[in-house]
Amino acid sequence: MSADNKPSLAAGEAKLFPVVETAEGKVRGLRSGRIAVFKGLRYGADTSGANRFRAPQPVQPWAGVRDALDYGNIAPQIPGDRRHVYAGLILNDVQPGGMGEDCLVLNLWTPDPSPAGKRPVIVRFHGGGFYGGSSNSPGGDGEMLARFGDCVVVTVNHRLSALGYLYLGEDGPFADSGAVGMQDLVASLQWVARNIEAFGGDPARVLIVGQSGGGAKVSHLLGMPVAKGLFSSAGVMSGSRLTAMPRDQAAKAADQLLRRLGLRADQIAELQAVPFSTLLAAQADVEAEDRSRGEAPRSFAPVLGQAIPHHPFAPGAPEESRDIPLVVSTALDERTYRETNFDMGWEEVRQKLERRVGADADMLLAAYRDEDPQATAFLVNARINSDTSFRLGAATMLERRVAAGGAPTWAYLWASPSPAFGGRYGAVHGIDVAYSMHDIRFPLAGPTDDSLRLADEIASAWVALAATGRPDNPQTPAWAPYDLARRDTLVFGHPTQSVSDPRGFFRAYWEKDAAGRRG
Known part of the structure:
Protein backbone atom coordinates (compact mmCIF):
# COMPACT_ATOMS: atom_id res chain seq x y z
CA MET A 1 0.00 0.00 0.00
CA SER A 2 1.39 3.40 -0.91
CA ALA A 3 1.63 6.24 1.55
CA ASP A 4 -0.88 8.19 -0.57
CA ASN A 5 -3.58 5.60 0.14
CA LYS A 6 -3.29 5.73 3.91
CA PRO A 7 -5.26 8.95 4.55
CA SER A 8 -8.23 7.80 2.47
CA LEU A 9 -8.17 4.39 4.13
CA ALA A 10 -8.17 6.01 7.57
CA ALA A 11 -11.14 8.18 6.58
CA GLY A 12 -13.01 5.12 5.34
CA GLU A 13 -12.35 3.28 8.58
CA ALA A 14 -13.55 6.24 10.63
CA LYS A 15 -16.75 6.33 8.59
CA LEU A 16 -17.39 2.59 8.97
CA PHE A 17 -16.33 2.51 12.63
CA PRO A 18 -17.39 5.87 14.13
CA VAL A 19 -15.82 6.85 17.44
CA VAL A 20 -17.78 8.91 19.97
CA GLU A 21 -16.39 10.48 23.12
CA THR A 22 -18.74 9.96 26.07
CA ALA A 23 -18.41 11.45 29.54
CA GLU A 24 -16.72 8.21 30.62
CA GLY A 25 -14.47 7.59 27.62
CA LYS A 26 -14.36 6.94 23.88
CA VAL A 27 -16.42 4.18 22.25
CA ARG A 28 -16.27 2.68 18.76
CA GLY A 29 -19.42 1.62 16.92
CA LEU A 30 -20.22 0.15 13.51
CA ARG A 31 -22.20 1.75 10.71
CA SER A 32 -24.95 -0.42 9.16
CA GLY A 33 -26.99 0.90 6.25
CA ARG A 34 -25.99 4.46 7.14
CA ILE A 35 -27.06 3.99 10.77
CA ALA A 36 -24.31 4.08 13.39
CA VAL A 37 -24.83 1.26 15.91
CA PHE A 38 -23.29 1.11 19.37
CA LYS A 39 -24.00 -2.05 21.38
CA GLY A 40 -23.19 -3.01 24.94
CA LEU A 41 -22.54 0.53 26.17
CA ARG A 42 -22.10 0.44 29.96
CA TYR A 43 -24.16 2.88 31.98
CA GLY A 44 -23.36 1.26 35.33
CA ALA A 45 -20.72 -0.94 36.96
CA ASP A 46 -20.85 -4.72 37.28
CA THR A 47 -23.61 -5.61 39.78
CA SER A 48 -22.04 -8.83 41.08
CA GLY A 49 -20.24 -9.32 44.39
CA ALA A 50 -20.24 -6.28 46.63
CA ASN A 51 -22.54 -4.39 44.26
CA ARG A 52 -25.30 -7.02 44.33
CA PHE A 53 -28.60 -5.73 45.81
CA ARG A 54 -27.19 -2.20 45.92
CA ALA A 55 -28.05 0.88 43.91
CA PRO A 56 -26.23 1.03 40.55
CA GLN A 57 -22.65 2.25 40.81
CA PRO A 58 -20.99 4.51 38.26
CA VAL A 59 -18.77 3.29 35.45
CA GLN A 60 -15.13 4.15 35.99
CA PRO A 61 -13.68 6.34 33.20
CA TRP A 62 -11.22 4.67 30.83
CA ALA A 63 -8.41 5.66 28.53
CA GLY A 64 -8.23 4.75 24.85
CA VAL A 65 -11.19 3.53 22.79
CA ARG A 66 -13.58 0.77 23.82
CA ASP A 67 -15.39 -1.30 21.20
CA ALA A 68 -19.20 -1.18 21.28
CA LEU A 69 -19.68 -3.71 18.50
CA ASP A 70 -21.64 -6.46 20.20
CA TYR A 71 -24.28 -6.95 22.85
CA GLY A 72 -23.42 -6.98 26.54
CA ASN A 73 -24.85 -9.35 29.14
CA ILE A 74 -28.54 -9.98 29.64
CA ALA A 75 -29.71 -10.09 33.24
CA PRO A 76 -29.64 -13.53 34.88
CA GLN A 77 -33.09 -15.07 34.39
CA ILE A 78 -34.97 -18.32 33.97
CA PRO A 79 -35.23 -18.90 30.20
CA GLY A 80 -38.55 -18.62 28.41
CA ASP A 81 -40.32 -21.91 27.71
CA ARG A 82 -40.61 -22.60 23.98
CA ARG A 83 -43.16 -25.34 24.54
CA HIS A 84 -45.66 -22.47 24.51
CA VAL A 85 -46.11 -21.49 20.85
CA TYR A 86 -46.44 -17.79 21.65
CA ALA A 87 -42.87 -17.73 23.01
CA GLY A 88 -41.62 -18.66 19.54
CA LEU A 89 -43.73 -15.95 17.90
CA ILE A 90 -42.01 -13.24 19.94
CA LEU A 91 -38.54 -14.84 19.56
CA ASN A 92 -38.21 -14.92 23.33
CA ASP A 93 -35.35 -17.41 23.19
CA VAL A 94 -33.10 -15.29 20.93
CA GLN A 95 -31.15 -13.15 23.38
CA PRO A 96 -27.48 -12.83 22.40
CA GLY A 97 -24.87 -11.42 24.73
CA GLY A 98 -24.66 -14.13 27.38
CA MET A 99 -26.12 -14.09 30.86
CA GLY A 100 -24.34 -12.32 33.69
CA GLU A 101 -24.51 -9.67 36.37
CA ASP A 102 -22.46 -7.18 34.37
CA CYS A 103 -25.76 -6.32 32.67
CA LEU A 104 -26.11 -2.55 33.08
CA VAL A 105 -25.69 -1.98 29.37
CA LEU A 106 -27.60 -0.22 26.64
CA ASN A 107 -27.68 -0.28 22.83
CA LEU A 108 -27.93 2.78 20.61
CA TRP A 109 -28.75 3.52 16.97
CA THR A 110 -28.26 6.94 15.41
CA PRO A 111 -28.33 8.34 11.87
CA ASP A 112 -25.36 10.57 12.68
CA PRO A 113 -23.20 10.49 15.82
CA SER A 114 -22.56 14.21 15.82
CA PRO A 115 -23.35 16.76 18.57
CA ALA A 116 -24.96 18.96 15.93
CA GLY A 117 -27.76 16.44 15.29
CA LYS A 118 -30.23 17.36 18.05
CA ARG A 119 -32.57 14.55 17.00
CA PRO A 120 -35.47 13.28 19.12
CA VAL A 121 -34.58 10.32 21.30
CA ILE A 122 -36.67 7.19 21.92
CA VAL A 123 -35.62 5.08 24.93
CA ARG A 124 -37.33 1.68 24.95
CA PHE A 125 -37.54 -0.62 27.97
CA HIS A 126 -38.05 -4.29 27.20
CA GLY A 127 -40.97 -6.50 28.18
CA GLY A 128 -40.90 -9.72 30.14
CA GLY A 129 -42.48 -8.45 33.33
CA PHE A 130 -39.88 -7.77 35.98
CA TYR A 131 -38.47 -11.29 35.64
CA GLY A 132 -37.26 -11.90 32.07
CA GLY A 133 -36.41 -10.61 28.64
CA SER A 134 -33.75 -8.23 27.40
CA SER A 135 -33.15 -5.50 24.88
CA ASN A 136 -30.75 -7.78 23.00
CA SER A 137 -33.59 -9.78 21.45
CA PRO A 138 -34.48 -9.11 17.78
CA GLY A 139 -37.53 -7.13 18.88
CA GLY A 140 -35.21 -4.60 20.51
CA ASP A 141 -33.31 -3.77 17.32
CA GLY A 142 -33.61 -0.03 16.74
CA GLU A 143 -32.02 0.29 13.29
CA MET A 144 -35.22 0.50 11.24
CA LEU A 145 -36.88 3.01 13.57
CA ALA A 146 -33.79 5.23 13.70
CA ARG A 147 -33.71 5.29 9.91
CA PHE A 148 -37.46 5.76 9.41
CA GLY A 149 -37.89 8.43 12.07
CA ASP A 150 -34.51 10.18 11.76
CA CYS A 151 -34.18 9.75 15.51
CA VAL A 152 -31.84 8.21 18.08
CA VAL A 153 -33.05 4.90 19.55
CA VAL A 154 -31.79 3.50 22.85
CA THR A 155 -32.68 0.13 24.40
CA VAL A 156 -31.73 -0.89 27.93
CA ASN A 157 -30.82 -3.99 29.95
CA HIS A 158 -31.15 -3.97 33.72
CA ARG A 159 -31.42 -6.25 36.75
CA LEU A 160 -34.46 -8.51 36.98
CA SER A 161 -36.36 -10.67 39.45
CA ALA A 162 -34.64 -11.39 42.77
CA LEU A 163 -31.42 -9.66 41.70
CA GLY A 164 -33.38 -6.50 40.94
CA TYR A 165 -36.26 -6.58 43.42
CA LEU A 166 -35.44 -8.74 46.45
CA TYR A 167 -36.61 -6.83 49.52
CA LEU A 168 -34.04 -7.07 52.33
CA GLY A 169 -35.44 -4.58 54.80
CA GLU A 170 -35.59 -0.83 55.15
CA ASP A 171 -32.34 -0.30 57.04
CA GLY A 172 -28.73 -1.35 56.73
CA PRO A 173 -26.48 -1.85 53.71
CA PHE A 174 -29.26 -3.30 51.53
CA ALA A 175 -31.95 -0.74 52.20
CA ASP A 176 -34.14 -0.21 49.12
CA SER A 177 -32.84 -3.39 47.47
CA GLY A 178 -36.43 -3.99 46.37
CA ALA A 179 -36.10 -1.18 43.85
CA VAL A 180 -32.56 -1.48 42.45
CA GLY A 181 -33.86 -2.73 39.08
CA MET A 182 -35.84 0.48 38.69
CA GLN A 183 -32.88 2.50 39.92
CA ASP A 184 -30.91 0.90 37.07
CA LEU A 185 -33.38 2.44 34.60
CA VAL A 186 -32.95 5.83 36.23
CA ALA A 187 -29.17 5.41 35.85
CA SER A 188 -29.65 4.61 32.16
CA LEU A 189 -31.63 7.82 31.71
CA GLN A 190 -28.93 9.76 33.55
CA TRP A 191 -26.44 8.28 31.06
CA VAL A 192 -28.68 9.52 28.24
CA ALA A 193 -28.77 12.99 29.79
CA ARG A 194 -24.96 13.06 29.98
CA ASN A 195 -24.12 11.49 26.65
CA ILE A 196 -26.92 11.49 24.11
CA GLU A 197 -25.93 14.81 22.55
CA ALA A 198 -22.58 13.30 21.53
CA PHE A 199 -24.52 10.66 19.57
CA GLY A 200 -26.67 13.22 17.75
CA GLY A 201 -29.60 13.23 20.17
CA ASP A 202 -31.42 16.03 21.95
CA PRO A 203 -31.39 15.56 25.75
CA ALA A 204 -34.41 17.85 26.00
CA ARG A 205 -36.54 15.57 23.78
CA VAL A 206 -36.45 12.08 25.29
CA LEU A 207 -39.40 9.71 25.02
CA ILE A 208 -39.48 6.68 27.31
CA VAL A 209 -41.69 3.84 26.11
CA GLY A 210 -42.22 0.18 26.87
CA GLN A 211 -44.65 -2.65 26.20
CA SER A 212 -45.95 -5.12 28.81
CA GLY A 213 -43.26 -5.24 31.51
CA GLY A 214 -41.65 -2.29 29.74
CA GLY A 215 -44.89 -0.37 30.14
CA ALA A 216 -44.99 -1.29 33.82
CA LYS A 217 -41.46 0.11 34.16
CA VAL A 218 -42.54 3.36 32.49
CA SER A 219 -45.54 3.47 34.86
CA HIS A 220 -43.15 3.41 37.82
CA LEU A 221 -40.75 5.96 36.34
CA LEU A 222 -43.66 8.38 35.95
CA GLY A 223 -43.96 8.41 39.75
CA MET A 224 -40.31 8.27 40.83
CA PRO A 225 -38.94 11.60 42.11
CA VAL A 226 -35.38 10.57 41.12
CA ALA A 227 -36.51 10.19 37.48
CA LYS A 228 -38.11 13.63 37.22
CA GLY A 229 -36.49 15.77 34.53
CA LEU A 230 -34.86 12.84 32.72
CA PHE A 231 -37.54 12.46 30.02
CA SER A 232 -40.00 14.73 28.23
CA SER A 233 -42.74 12.29 27.11
CA ALA A 234 -43.80 8.72 27.81
CA GLY A 235 -45.66 5.73 26.40
CA VAL A 236 -47.24 2.81 28.28
CA MET A 237 -48.10 -0.05 25.91
CA SER A 238 -50.18 -2.87 27.41
CA GLY A 239 -48.47 -2.41 30.75
CA SER A 240 -50.45 0.04 32.90
CA ARG A 241 -49.24 -0.62 36.43
CA LEU A 242 -51.14 1.13 39.18
CA THR A 243 -49.42 -0.13 42.34
CA ALA A 244 -45.99 -1.15 43.56
CA MET A 245 -45.42 -4.22 45.73
CA PRO A 246 -46.13 -3.51 49.42
CA ARG A 247 -43.27 -4.22 51.82
CA ASP A 248 -45.11 -6.95 53.74
CA GLN A 249 -45.78 -8.93 50.55
CA ALA A 250 -42.18 -8.40 49.40
CA ALA A 251 -40.88 -9.58 52.78
CA LYS A 252 -42.79 -12.87 52.46
CA ALA A 253 -41.27 -13.53 49.05
CA ALA A 254 -37.79 -12.76 50.40
CA ASP A 255 -38.26 -15.03 53.42
CA GLN A 256 -39.35 -17.90 51.20
CA LEU A 257 -36.27 -17.50 49.00
CA LEU A 258 -33.90 -17.26 51.96
CA ARG A 259 -35.32 -20.46 53.45
CA ARG A 260 -34.81 -22.25 50.16
CA LEU A 261 -31.18 -21.12 50.17
CA GLY A 262 -30.75 -22.28 53.76
CA LEU A 263 -30.07 -18.78 55.08
CA ARG A 264 -31.44 -16.99 58.13
CA ALA A 265 -32.60 -13.39 58.15
CA ASP A 266 -29.36 -12.40 59.92
CA GLN A 267 -27.26 -13.97 57.15
CA ILE A 268 -28.42 -11.67 54.39
CA ALA A 269 -24.87 -10.50 53.66
CA GLU A 270 -23.99 -14.03 52.58
CA LEU A 271 -26.36 -13.63 49.65
CA GLN A 272 -23.72 -11.59 47.87
CA ALA A 273 -21.51 -14.67 47.62
CA VAL A 274 -24.20 -17.02 46.32
CA PRO A 275 -23.66 -17.77 42.59
CA PHE A 276 -26.43 -16.28 40.51
CA SER A 277 -27.11 -19.75 39.11
CA THR A 278 -27.87 -20.99 42.63
CA LEU A 279 -30.09 -18.00 43.26
CA LEU A 280 -32.05 -18.63 40.07
CA ALA A 281 -32.44 -22.32 40.87
CA ALA A 282 -33.82 -21.48 44.32
CA GLN A 283 -36.18 -18.97 42.76
CA ALA A 284 -37.46 -21.61 40.33
CA ASP A 285 -37.99 -24.05 43.21
CA VAL A 286 -39.97 -21.46 45.16
CA GLU A 287 -42.21 -20.89 42.16
CA ALA A 288 -42.71 -24.65 41.75
CA GLU A 289 -43.63 -24.97 45.45
CA ASP A 290 -46.24 -22.24 45.11
CA ARG A 291 -47.77 -23.88 42.07
CA SER A 292 -47.91 -27.27 43.81
CA ARG A 293 -50.05 -25.64 46.52
CA GLY A 294 -52.31 -24.10 43.91
CA GLU A 295 -51.00 -20.60 44.65
CA ALA A 296 -49.73 -17.91 42.30
CA PRO A 297 -45.90 -18.05 42.21
CA ARG A 298 -44.10 -15.56 44.43
CA SER A 299 -42.90 -12.75 42.26
CA PHE A 300 -40.25 -10.11 42.61
CA ALA A 301 -41.24 -6.63 41.48
CA PRO A 302 -40.57 -3.00 42.46
CA VAL A 303 -41.14 -2.45 46.18
CA LEU A 304 -42.19 0.73 47.95
CA GLY A 305 -39.28 2.49 49.63
CA GLN A 306 -37.01 5.49 49.24
CA ALA A 307 -36.70 5.30 45.44
CA ILE A 308 -40.39 4.43 44.99
CA PRO A 309 -42.06 6.42 47.79
CA HIS A 310 -45.63 5.85 46.57
CA HIS A 311 -47.65 3.73 44.18
CA PRO A 312 -47.33 4.87 40.56
CA PHE A 313 -51.05 5.42 39.87
CA ALA A 314 -52.88 4.85 43.15
CA PRO A 315 -54.88 6.50 44.49
CA GLY A 316 -54.32 8.95 41.63
CA ALA A 317 -51.90 9.99 38.89
CA PRO A 318 -48.40 10.92 40.11
CA GLU A 319 -47.58 14.57 40.56
CA GLU A 320 -43.97 13.95 39.42
CA SER A 321 -45.08 13.50 35.79
CA ARG A 322 -47.96 15.96 35.72
CA ASP A 323 -46.25 17.90 32.91
CA ILE A 324 -45.26 14.81 30.86
Missing part, protein backbone atom coordinates in the same frame (compact mmCIF):
# COMPACT_ATOMS: atom_id res chain seq x y z
CA PRO A 325 -47.35 14.03 27.71
CA LEU A 326 -48.39 10.38 27.83
CA VAL A 327 -49.80 7.74 25.47
CA VAL A 328 -51.55 4.70 26.99
CA SER A 329 -52.56 1.65 24.95
CA THR A 330 -53.83 -1.91 24.86
CA ALA A 331 -54.27 -4.58 22.19
CA LEU A 332 -57.74 -5.97 21.60
CA ASP A 333 -56.95 -9.63 22.31
CA GLU A 334 -54.05 -9.31 24.78
CA ARG A 335 -54.75 -12.49 26.72
CA THR A 336 -54.59 -14.96 23.86
CA TYR A 337 -50.89 -15.21 24.67
CA ARG A 338 -51.78 -16.99 27.93
CA GLU A 339 -54.36 -19.34 26.44
CA THR A 340 -53.81 -22.72 24.76
CA ASN A 341 -57.32 -24.19 24.41
CA PHE A 342 -57.81 -23.11 20.81
CA ASP A 343 -60.82 -25.44 20.45
CA MET A 344 -62.73 -23.88 23.35
CA GLY A 345 -66.50 -24.03 22.91
CA TRP A 346 -69.14 -21.42 23.61
CA GLU A 347 -70.59 -23.29 26.60
CA GLU A 348 -67.22 -23.22 28.34
CA VAL A 349 -67.02 -19.45 27.79
CA ARG A 350 -70.53 -19.03 29.17
CA GLN A 351 -69.72 -21.08 32.27
CA LYS A 352 -66.59 -19.03 32.93
CA LEU A 353 -68.64 -15.85 32.64
CA GLU A 354 -71.37 -17.23 34.89
CA ARG A 355 -68.84 -17.93 37.64
CA ARG A 356 -67.76 -14.31 37.43
CA VAL A 357 -70.95 -12.31 36.78
CA GLY A 358 -73.76 -14.71 37.61
CA ALA A 359 -77.08 -13.92 35.95
CA ASP A 360 -75.47 -11.43 33.55
CA ALA A 361 -73.53 -14.19 31.78
CA ASP A 362 -75.94 -14.81 28.89
CA MET A 363 -76.47 -11.11 28.23
CA LEU A 364 -72.76 -10.37 28.33
CA LEU A 365 -71.78 -13.28 26.09
CA ALA A 366 -74.42 -12.22 23.55
CA ALA A 367 -72.94 -8.69 23.56
CA TYR A 368 -69.44 -10.03 22.87
CA ARG A 369 -70.70 -12.25 20.06
CA ASP A 370 -72.69 -9.40 18.52
CA GLU A 371 -69.61 -7.16 18.62
CA ASP A 372 -67.67 -9.56 16.38
CA PRO A 373 -69.76 -12.37 14.86
CA GLN A 374 -66.63 -13.86 13.23
CA ALA A 375 -64.71 -14.26 16.50
CA THR A 376 -64.13 -17.77 17.83
CA ALA A 377 -65.02 -18.78 21.38
CA PHE A 378 -61.28 -18.85 22.09
CA LEU A 379 -60.92 -15.23 20.99
CA VAL A 380 -63.98 -14.02 22.89
CA ASN A 381 -62.79 -15.70 26.08
CA ALA A 382 -59.41 -14.00 25.72
CA ARG A 383 -61.10 -10.67 24.95
CA ILE A 384 -63.09 -10.94 28.17
CA ASN A 385 -59.90 -11.68 30.09
CA SER A 386 -58.22 -8.72 28.38
CA ASP A 387 -61.10 -6.39 29.30
CA THR A 388 -60.87 -7.40 32.95
CA SER A 389 -57.10 -7.04 33.24
CA PHE A 390 -55.03 -5.04 30.74
CA ARG A 391 -57.90 -2.86 29.55
CA LEU A 392 -59.25 -2.19 33.02
CA GLY A 393 -55.81 -1.07 34.19
CA ALA A 394 -55.33 1.17 31.16
CA ALA A 395 -58.78 2.75 31.58
CA THR A 396 -58.03 3.47 35.24
CA MET A 397 -54.68 5.02 34.37
CA LEU A 398 -56.29 7.20 31.69
CA GLU A 399 -59.08 8.34 33.99
CA ARG A 400 -56.72 9.22 36.82
CA ARG A 401 -54.44 11.17 34.49
CA VAL A 402 -57.36 13.18 33.12
CA ALA A 403 -58.75 13.82 36.61
CA ALA A 404 -55.36 15.12 37.79
CA GLY A 405 -55.05 17.64 34.95
CA GLY A 406 -51.70 18.70 33.53
CA ALA A 407 -50.18 17.52 30.25
CA PRO A 408 -52.48 15.78 27.75
CA THR A 409 -52.87 12.02 27.53
CA TRP A 410 -53.74 10.01 24.43
CA ALA A 411 -55.14 6.49 24.08
CA TYR A 412 -54.87 3.89 21.35
CA LEU A 413 -56.30 0.43 20.81
CA TRP A 414 -54.49 -2.01 18.53
CA ALA A 415 -57.24 -3.98 16.76
CA SER A 416 -55.41 -5.33 13.70
CA PRO A 417 -54.95 -9.10 14.20
CA SER A 418 -51.73 -11.01 13.75
CA PRO A 419 -51.63 -13.28 10.68
CA ALA A 420 -49.82 -15.96 12.69
CA PHE A 421 -51.51 -19.39 12.61
CA GLY A 422 -54.31 -18.12 10.41
CA GLY A 423 -55.17 -15.27 12.77
CA ARG A 424 -56.13 -17.48 15.71
CA TYR A 425 -54.36 -15.18 18.22
CA GLY A 426 -56.16 -12.03 17.06
CA ALA A 427 -54.60 -8.74 18.13
CA VAL A 428 -52.44 -10.48 20.70
CA HIS A 429 -50.28 -9.09 23.48
CA GLY A 430 -47.06 -7.68 22.02
CA ILE A 431 -48.33 -7.36 18.46
CA ASP A 432 -47.67 -3.61 18.27
CA VAL A 433 -43.99 -3.88 19.30
CA ALA A 434 -42.63 -4.72 15.84
CA TYR A 435 -44.76 -2.05 14.18
CA SER A 436 -43.64 0.53 16.75
CA MET A 437 -40.02 -0.30 15.90
CA HIS A 438 -40.91 -0.05 12.18
CA ASP A 439 -39.61 -3.60 11.79
CA ILE A 440 -42.22 -5.90 10.23
CA ARG A 441 -40.10 -9.01 9.66
CA PHE A 442 -41.36 -10.74 12.82
CA PRO A 443 -43.94 -13.56 12.99
CA LEU A 444 -46.61 -11.47 14.71
CA ALA A 445 -46.47 -8.89 11.90
CA GLY A 446 -45.25 -10.06 8.51
CA PRO A 447 -43.78 -8.26 5.48
CA THR A 448 -46.95 -7.11 3.73
CA ASP A 449 -48.11 -3.77 2.36
CA ASP A 450 -50.71 -3.51 5.11
CA SER A 451 -48.12 -4.22 7.80
CA LEU A 452 -45.95 -1.48 6.34
CA ARG A 453 -48.90 0.92 6.43
CA LEU A 454 -49.52 0.16 10.10
CA ALA A 455 -45.80 0.48 10.90
CA ASP A 456 -45.69 3.87 9.18
CA GLU A 457 -48.65 5.00 11.29
CA ILE A 458 -47.60 3.87 14.77
CA ALA A 459 -43.88 4.58 14.34
CA SER A 460 -44.71 8.08 13.09
CA ALA A 461 -46.81 8.64 16.20
CA TRP A 462 -43.97 7.67 18.54
CA VAL A 463 -41.44 9.79 16.68
CA ALA A 464 -43.82 12.76 16.74
CA LEU A 465 -44.40 12.34 20.47
CA ALA A 466 -40.65 12.29 21.08
CA ALA A 467 -40.07 15.30 18.81
CA THR A 468 -43.01 17.54 19.71
CA GLY A 469 -44.72 16.17 22.79
CA ARG A 470 -47.77 15.20 20.70
CA PRO A 471 -48.39 12.00 18.69
CA ASP A 472 -50.16 13.89 15.89
CA ASN A 473 -48.54 13.21 12.52
CA PRO A 474 -49.44 13.14 8.80
CA GLN A 475 -49.67 9.33 8.71
CA THR A 476 -52.58 8.94 11.16
CA PRO A 477 -56.07 10.45 11.37
CA ALA A 478 -56.57 13.40 13.71
CA TRP A 479 -55.95 12.14 17.23
CA ALA A 480 -57.50 14.13 20.06
CA PRO A 481 -56.32 13.81 23.66
CA TYR A 482 -58.34 11.58 25.94
CA ASP A 483 -61.03 13.11 28.12
CA LEU A 484 -63.89 11.71 30.19
CA ALA A 485 -66.59 13.15 27.93
CA ARG A 486 -65.59 11.59 24.60
CA ARG A 487 -62.77 9.18 25.46
CA ASP A 488 -61.32 9.60 21.96
CA THR A 489 -59.08 6.66 21.06
CA LEU A 490 -57.06 5.94 17.93
CA VAL A 491 -57.92 2.42 16.78
CA PHE A 492 -55.17 0.90 14.64
CA GLY A 493 -56.90 -1.38 12.17
CA HIS A 494 -58.55 -1.55 8.78
CA PRO A 495 -58.69 1.37 8.44
CA THR A 496 -57.04 3.15 11.34
CA GLN A 497 -59.54 5.65 12.72
CA SER A 498 -60.30 7.82 15.73
CA VAL A 499 -63.27 6.49 17.70
CA SER A 500 -65.10 8.01 20.64
CA ASP A 501 -65.09 5.50 23.53
CA PRO A 502 -64.59 2.33 21.46
CA ARG A 503 -66.19 -0.70 23.11
CA GLY A 504 -67.60 1.64 25.74
CA PHE A 505 -70.28 -0.81 26.87
CA PHE A 506 -67.67 -3.35 27.96
CA ARG A 507 -65.48 -0.69 29.59
CA ALA A 508 -68.40 0.61 31.66
CA TYR A 509 -69.60 -2.86 32.60
CA TRP A 510 -66.24 -4.12 33.84
CA GLU A 511 -65.45 -0.88 35.67
CA LYS A 512 -68.74 -1.25 37.56
CA ASP A 513 -67.98 -4.92 38.22
CA ALA A 514 -64.53 -4.06 39.59
CA ALA A 515 -65.95 -1.32 41.80
CA GLY A 516 -68.50 -3.77 43.19
CA ARG A 517 -65.79 -6.27 44.05
CA ARG A 518 -63.74 -3.61 45.83
CA GLY A 519 -66.75 -2.26 47.71
